[in-house]
Amino acid sequence: MNKFISLPAVIAALSGIAMAIQGTLNSGLYQKTSILAATLVVHIIGTVIGLIAVMVTRVPLLDYNWLSIPWYFYLGGVLSVVIVGLVALSIPKIGVSNATTAIIIGQVGAALIIDHLGLFGAERLAWNPWQFLGLLLFAVGAKLLFN
Template sequence: MHPLTTYAAVMLVAGIGIPVLAALNSALGTRLGSPVAAAAILFCVALFSTLLVLILNQPRAVMGVTSAPKHLLLAGCLVAFYVLTITWAAPKFGVGNAVFFVLLGQLISAAAIDHFGLFGAQVSPLSLTRASGIALMAAGVFVTQQV
């Protein structure tokens, strides 16, 4: 299998997991009466899962964190923000609605990151075709919100 096919397949599965994560964690938050508690529990499970993978595959890799630029650690704050907000919003707004707007935000942010090569990303200029695709996706999000 071509490496790009593997990447695409893995990312497709990750994408499938995002609404599932939203639905599961919002249900847990509703059951507990606290989206923050549900998010904290999710992160505990995620931490232990990730530590297990780290220990089994690259136990020494974590040592490099002390020399990494500190702004790179803000990614943890962003994932916490995502989990907290999706857990809070999904029961009131709907999983589909919440994920559609997350997707729209991801498209806009990804286009800007790629266009400017931010955070060391590979530069991929925003062409008219790419911008049209993002606009089409935005229109799709809008259409899905119509009752």
């Protein structure tokens, strides 16, 4: 099956749609409150929803050996706070489209490096010339999208 038109690709695209909506909503909350208050409230709500999902699905949280997990895997929580704050700050300044374009360029660039070096336990995937061309064209397209 074509990786571009597969269930994981569709799920990833839906994630991107959710991120654009989330960034817009978080930015609106920030403009009505403050960046720290908005970030805290967003994460409290997310924690409550996550807790409800764990309870409903009966995930056995105590069955995991949490102390054996590499420490850097827990940095996702820290990065989540940073991401919500930075996105909420950037959208009012440059708009949803420009902020999302910059976010995607940053994501793709970082993802290529993570894949190539196999960072954070990811499978190492060597670069190929087509990826460089794709990234270059992607950057050119992003520049055209910026308004």
